[in-house]
Amino acid sequence: MGYRKNTTCWLLGAVMPNIRKLDPTTSxxxxxxxxxxxxREAAGLTQDQLGGKVYCTGSLIGQYETARKIPTQRFTMQLDDTLGTGGALLRLLEMALCFRVPLQDQQYADLEAEATQAYFFEPGVVNGLLQTKDYVRAVVGVLDKENVDSRLAHRMDRQRVLLRTPPLLLWVILGEAALHQEVGGLEVMRTQLAHLLTFRDQDWVNIQVLPYAAGAHVGFQGAFTVFRFRNGPDLGFNEDYEAGYLTANPQDVTVRTLRYAHLQAAALSIHESADLIARVMEDRYGTQT
Structure with a gap:
């Protein structure tokens, strides 16, 4: 079928939210x-009418038709049964889920905003949703000195997902190296670790540290994320040197979920992690404030 690599509307339709005519070769x-x-149109049904038959809104049907959301396998089976497709939609879904999709920064931010839960493993750097401004500035300016202010503003804007109602349920496992890697200088790191400690009593933000003492672990392949949504399948995300890639393949997501469970078991508890963060802040970066 010759799908092009431009898949900007594959998940959330952030670039073309009001698209009326899909190009099936796009993704x-x-x-x-x-x-x-x-x-649906061959069956003579409107979006609202089809939604009524499968117990959802016509608006949700429209979001599936415009590739703004990914239907679950069970829901797709309902659509197949209702429309009499002989399983064609489920086969297309299974094929689509096998693709790894490159994401741009704004698409990634849209993904975070859409998610209800996010599980991050970061072996060597503080997660972006938990970074202070000075830490962000030091990180984004390492390789690219251009447009640092705008990139900083974009990173900080993403953190609004922690302030919405209800907030994003966030779970972050940090490698102990992220606490010791000096980013931006002593004062920046002291402030950054103090910022992490502000979340110690917040139910919706959970931080664990994977200590050096854990030894060999299942996260050696690098950082990754699992996203969960109210009306859609779980998604997995990981980055390489060139881009970040999204997958909805159930097998890939299951592997990441299992890997995350092993990392949670190997990491310090939330309270033990906070104690370690406080110790490193005091011993390595000066007196606690």
Missing amino acids: PMHHLGAELRRY
């Missing part, structure tokens, strides 16, 4: 949306 998920719309 596998666009192809699924286009086929869903074709089957």
